[in-house]
Amino acid sequence: xLHLHHYRLCPQSRGVRLLLAELKAETTxxxxxPWEWSAERAALNPSGELPILVDQSKxxxxxxxxxxxxxxxxxxxxxxxxARDTLDRAEMRRIIDWYHGLCQRTxxxxxxxxxxxxxxxxxxxxxxPPDAGTLRTIRSNLxxxxxxxxxxxxxxxxxxxxALSAADFxxxxxxxxxxxxxxxxxxEISSAKTWYARMKSRPxxxxxxxxxxxxxxxxxxxxxxxxx
Amino acid sequence: xLHLHHYRLCPQSRGVRLLLAELKAETTxxxxxPWEWSAERAALNPSGELPILVDQSKxxxxxxxxxxxxxxxxxxxxxxxxARDTLDRAEMRRIIDWYHGLCQRTxxxxxxxxxxxxxxxxxxxxxxPPDAGTLRTIRSNLxxxxxxxxxxxxxxxxxxxxALSAADFxxxxxxxxxxxxxxxxxxEISSAKTWYARMKSRPxxxxxxxxxxxxxxxxxxxxxxxxx
Numbered sequence: 001x002l003h004l005h006h007y008r009l010c011p012q013s014r015g016v017r018l019l020l021a022e023l024k025a026e027t028t029x030x031x032x033x034p035w036e037w038s039a040e041r042a043a044l045n046p047s048g049e050l051p052i053l054v055d056q057s058k059x060x061x062x063x064x065x066x067x068x069x070x071x072x073x074x075x076x077x078x079x080x081x082x083a084r085d086t087l088d089r090a091e092m093r094r095i096i097d098w099y100h101g102l103c104q105r106t107x108x109x110x111x112x113x114x115x116x117x118x119x120x121x122x123x124x125x126x127x128x129p130p131d132a133g134t135l136r137t138i139r140s141n142l143x144x145x146x147x148x149x150x151x152x153x154x155x156x157x158x159x160x161x162x163a164l165s166a167a168d169f170x171x172x173x174x175x176x177x178x179x180x181x182x183x184x185x186x187x188e189i190s191s192a193k194t195w196y197a198r199m200k201s202r203p204x205x206x207x208x209x210x211x212x213x214x215x216x217x218x219x220x221x222x223x224x225x226x227x228x
Numbered sequence: 229x230l231h232l233h234h235y236r237l238c239p240q241s242r243g244v245r246l247l248l249a250e251l252k253a254e255t256t257x258x259x260x261x262p263w264e265w266s267a268e269r270a271a272l273n274p275s276g277e278l279p280i281l282v283d284q285s286k287x288x289x290x291x292x293x294x295x296x297x298x299x300x301x302x303x304x305x306x307x308x309x310x311a312r313d314t315l316d317r318a319e320m321r322r323i324i325d326w327y328h329g330l331c332q333r334t335x336x337x338x339x340x341x342x343x344x345x346x347x348x349x350x351x352x353x354x355x356x357p358p359d360a361g362t363l364r365t366i367r368s369n370l371x372x373x374x375x376x377x378x379x380x381x382x383x384x385x386x387x388x389x390x391a392l393s394a395a396d397f398x399x400x401x402x403x404x405x406x407x408x409x410x411x412x413x414x415x416e417i418s419s420a421k422t423w424y425a426r427m428k429s430r431p432x433x434x435x436x437x438x439x440x441x442x443x444x445x446x447x448x449x450x451x452x453x454x455x456x
Contacts, residue, residue, distance in 0.1 A: 045322070046376065047330045060315065064329070066294065067321035074314050086302050087288065093295035094273070101292070102275045105333065148274065 005030045005044065005052040008213045009116055009180065011108050012065035012100065013051040015173030019069065019166055021204030023076055027053075035117035065100060069166050081166050092160035095152075095167035099174050106141040108174050110134065115181055116216050142183060149175070150189040159195070172199045176209065180219040186228065193228075200226040233258045233272065233280040236441045237344055237408065239336050240293035240328065241279040243401030247297065247394055249432030251304055255281075263345035293328060297394050309394050320388035323380075323395035327402050334369040336402050338362065343409055344444050370411060377403070378417040387423070400427045404437065408447040414456065421456075428454035 004020065004027045006013035020027050032041055032050055044052045045063035053062040053071070062071045073081040082089050114130040122128075149171065152159055160167035175196055178184050186193045199205055209224035222228035232248065232255045234241035248255050260269055260278055272280045273291035281290040281299070290299045301309040310317050342358040350356075377399065380387055388395035403424055406412050414421045427433055437452035450456035 047326055049329065062318045063322045064325045066325045066328075067318045070298070070321055071314065071318045074317065086299065089302065090290045090295045090299045093298055094291045097292045097294045098275055100294075101277065101328075 001056050002027045003030050003054045003056070004028070005032050005041065005054065006050055007032050007034045008211060009112060009177055009216060010034060010050045011104065011174040011177045012049075012170075013173070014176055014208060015099075015166075015170040016051045016053070016065055016068050017208060018169040018172060018202075018204050019072060019081065021207070022080060022169065022202070023072060025072075033120070035120050065170070066096075069096065069170070073166070080164055083161065083163055083165060088161050088163075092165045092167040095159050096170045098148075099170045103145050103174050107138055107145050108177055110138050111142075111181060111183065112177070114138070116213075120215060139183070142178065146184065146189050146192060149195075150192040153191040153195040168195075168199060172196070172205060175199075176205075179223055180213070180216070182217075182220045197226050197228065200224075200228075229284050230255045231258050231282045231284070232256070233260050233269065233282065234278055235260050235262045236439060237340060237405055237444060238262060238278045239332065239402040239405045240277075240398075241401070242404060242436060243327075243394075243398040244279045244281070244293055244296050245436060246397040246400060246430075246432050247300060247309065249435070250308060250397065250430070251300060253300075261348070263348050293398070294324075297324065297398070301394070308392055311388065311391055311393060316389055316391075320393045320395040323387050324398045326376075327398045331373050331402050335366055335373050336405055338366050339370075339409060339411065340405070342366070344441075348443060367411070370406065374412065374417050374420060377423075378420040381419040381423040396423075396427060400424070400433060403427075404433075407451055408441070408444070410445075410448045425454050425456070428452075428456075 002020070002025060004013070004017065006017060006029055008031070017027070017029075032038065034048075034050055037048060041052070042048055044054060044061055047064070049064055051065060051068060053068050054060065062068045069081065077084075082092050114134055118130070149159075156162070158164045158168050159171050175184070175192075186196075200209065206224070206226075212218070230248070230253060232241070232245065234245065234257055236259070245255075245257075260266065262276075262278055265276060269280070270276055272282060272289055275292070277292055279293060279296060281296050282288065290296045297309065305312075310320050342362055346358070377387075384390070386392045386396050387399050403412070403420075414424075428437065434452070434454075440446070
């Protein structure tokens, strides 16, 4: 039995959860609090970053979304993780890197800090509400992210190319977190919306979208609805 | 013939250059200015991030260090890119991710911004010198990075395990940039120093360390010396 150490609103954790569910890999979820340091978590992944995939015997510990996705690709060669063609694989990895790198660094990461993690920290320290200037910068970066998603989905069947791949699940991890936080204006990005409606219809995604996150504000009413 | 779009002090570019040289892949370098947006670069990699590997016909464009390293692994299965064993590969990827992620985000990235990129930008805008508080935070993160490198190299022959791999070249990319910027106190980290001395002795690394970067302050005297 596999255990996945995750946080419900961690976009990288969501991407890997969706991928594991698509591969029908039975996984027990272990909740982590990414805004707190934990000795147990650092023992599994010294960077403290989520997700972390562990088998029951602890003889297998795969730390971080990059290593997990490539591990699932190595161990499921005919699954829907990555393409078989070398150049198609490279393009899917570019998209994965786009979300793990640029989107996480300029949008999803700072937004989670400002709207969720700081809220949990403030229960001890009494922190201030999100800074208006910080939120403005993040939202400007978000508009660029959404325009690029719309541009990609205008041109392609799936984000990495013709086939559904890990790139779609990684992107859906980020998009679903941004949507939970009510930060997406879907009316302006119709191609991205059509792609996300197809993602929302998948059983793995439906289960994930049915969850609510304790301590975070409720998502918008259409959040879990594939017909939005 | 391959072209690598890079910047001489970009740690990810350096890691990939070292790997290409170890694989004896003849590559022409194309200089980029990462502190400036460029339409030509965005056409090759929409995120604008370096490095980018392009063949002469432009039928192959591999964008970003993650996709390039995995592409080199896919296309050189018996080379020294990644291990063959699945769990060893996962550990090497964890180390690569450590440098691409945590080290870049908390140390190398902000240090390059403060000490190099802002300097180029300021030639147009008249920016202020590096902020003392920012540098203090970065240097505290750097001490943690160096302690972890020392810890790993105490326990292992190479960073990813028993064998030299892409993890060592990726780490050497970051370490060599930090050393160029004269930010490393080698006396306190003897295991890391021994590992880096072995890396410095490799022909690919010697060629890289012989370069100087126009517009950046000169590196310390011992920078290129394997016996430091």
